[in-house]
Amino acid sequence: MYDTLIENIGQLILPAEGPLKGDAMKQLEVKENMAIAFEDGKVAWIGPNEEARKLKANERVDAMEKTVTPGLVDPHTHLVFGGSRENELALKQAGVPYLEILQQGGGILSTVEATRAESETHLYEKAKQTLEQMAAHGVTTLEAKSGYGLEREAELKQLRVVKRLNEESLLDLVSTFLGPHAIPPEYKGNEEAFLDDMIRLLPEISEEGLAEFTDIFCETGVFTIEQSRRFMKASQALGFQTKIHADEIDPLGGTELAVSMGAASADHLVAASDEGIDRLAEGDTVAVLLPGTTFYLGKDYYANARKMIDSGAAVALATDFNPGSCVTYNPQMIMSLAALKMKMTPEEIWNSVTVNAAHAIGRGDVAGCLSVGRKADVVLWDVPNYKYIPYHYAANHAKAVWKNGRKVWERRGARVF
Numbered sequence: 267m268y269d270t271l272i273e274n275i276g277q278l279i280l281p282a283e284g285p286l287k288g289d290a291m292k293q294l295e296v297k298e299n300m301a302i303a304f305e306d307g308k309v310a311w312i313g314p315n316e317e318a319r320k321l322k323a324n325e326r327v328d329a330m331e332k333t334v335t336p337g338l339v340d341p342h343t344h345l346v347f348g349g350s351r352e353n354e355l356a357l358k359q360a361g362v363p364y365l366e367i368l369q370q371g372g373g374i375l376s377t378v379e380a381t382r383a384e385s386e387t388h389l390y391e392k393a394k395q396t397l398e399q400m401a402a403h404g405v406t407t408l409e410a411k412s413g414y415g416l417e418r419e420a421e422l423k424q425l426r427v428v429k430r431l432n433e434e435s436l437l438d439l440v441s442t443f444l445g446p447h448a449i450p451p452e453y454k455g456n457e458e459a460f461l462d463d464m465i466r467l468l469p470e471i472s473e474e475g476l477a478e479f480t481d482i483f484c485e486t487g488v489f490t491i492e493q494s495r496r497f498m499k500a501s502q503a504l505g506f507q508t509k510i511h512a513d514e515i516d517p518l519g520g521t522e523l524a525v526s527m528g529a530a531s532a533d534h535l536v537a538a539s540d541e542g543i544d545r546l547a548e549g550d551t552v553a554v555l556l557p558g559t560t561f562y563l564g565k566d567y568y569a570n571a572r573k574m575i576d577s578g579a580a581v582a583l584a585t586d587f588n589p590g591s592c593v594t595y596n597p598q599m600i601m602s603l604a605a606l607k608m609k610m611t612p613e614e615i616w617n618s619v620t621v622n623a624a625h626a627i628g629r630g631d632v633a634g635c636l637s638v639g640r641k642a643d644v645v646l647w648d649v650p651n652y653k654y655i656p657y658h659y660a661a662n663h664a665k666a667v668w669k670n671g672r673k674v675w676e677r678r679g680a681r682v683f
């Protein structure tokens with residue numbers, strides 16, 4: 267007797283084990299007229315729909331010929347923060363560059379002020395509501411960064427919120443320490459001393475189990491290549507895996523640095539050089555692309571996903587959900603931007619929001635794929651096929667979402683008739 271049986275599935279999407287690089291990203295197993303069963307939180311059976319009729323289950327779900335996929339993985343979010351930055355929209359509309367807003371003490375630094383002032387409980391309650399929205403959009407595993415504290419207590423506060431959310435919610439969260447996210451006003455002109463202070467936090471963060479990854483914003487006016495290298499080396503020496511916000515706005519060469527350091531991922535890469543893209547193909551660093559940020563900042567040049575995939579890199583997609591440069595937690599919108607602005611195919615897109623996204627946060631063995639024995643992290647979409655979501659943008663197509671076999675979201679129809 268299975269716990270749950272989803273039958274009459276029009277298309278069941280089964281990404282291959284990854285990480286998928288280059289041409290392998292073009293492959294996507296799509297099985298028609300299928301069924302899938304869960305037991306004790308795991309996938310227990312996958313088979314043709316006509317065989318499902320003979321099976322017994324406590325809960326039978328009629329997929330009504332719609333599409334079923336693995337739960338989405340969001341490998342790059344700034345989930346925990348205080349305040350909001352809608353007041354910056356007018357500056358952006360007036361064409362004030364992102365880095366200029368930051369230099370003026372706004373941007374990240376205004377979120378830092380709000381986050382330092384917010385209690386851990388309020389940060390938790392706010393992030394909890396966001397988590398519920400993410401699940402409602404099909405996300406079952408996600409990464410969550412600190413980076414709005416820029417000093418010991420506030421950084422630990424954010425990381426403790428992520429740890430508590432991971433322990434208390436049904437979703438799986440992966441924690442990243444992004445202490446070097448910006449230079450706080452009190453360290454202006456004294457970046458090296460600030461970086462020393464952030465490095466000094468690493469042993470405590472490791473001992474308290476507050477993060478698996480570290481991350482640094484390698485960008486003009488923030489941290490240089492050499493400072494990023496120093497921080498990544500110190501992180502790896504203490505057993506952290508590393509990530510880097512690289513080549514988001516200026517081509518500093520963060521992509522090349524990420525590959526040379528064996529980083530788990532290099533994120534943004536809008537300004538990645540041809541050399542950097544070639545290096546991605548050689549290494550295991552996953553290129554995490556964030557087209558929502560490019561869209562939101564009003565840029566007309568997106569990361570060159572086509573060249574990255576065609577050169578043999580492993581590409582993943584993420585929302586970059588944050589209060590200033592990408593205020594969305596809807597990965598489905600990111601899938602549409604990947605299609606419309608980066609010319610990624612539906613097969614590449616689905617691999618980028620499942621298996622490759624899972625590998626970018628060290629969860630390739632437990633998230634992003636569906637097979638017997640794996641977690642029953644599953645989404646039933648109200649769409650006829652896997653190509654439909656990138657095509658129909660800005661909506662939420664999730665009809666039901668299961669995490670470890672437990673239903674965490676079910677869309678109730680509107681009452682307009």
Ligand SMILES: O=C(O)CC1=NCN=C1
Nearest residue numbers: 374483511588589590591
């Ligand atoms: O602006 C923010 O709050 C998030 C961000 N960090 C680096 N790029 C964007």
Ligand SMILES: [Zn+2]
Nearest residue numbers: 342344511586
């Ligand atoms: Zn980011």
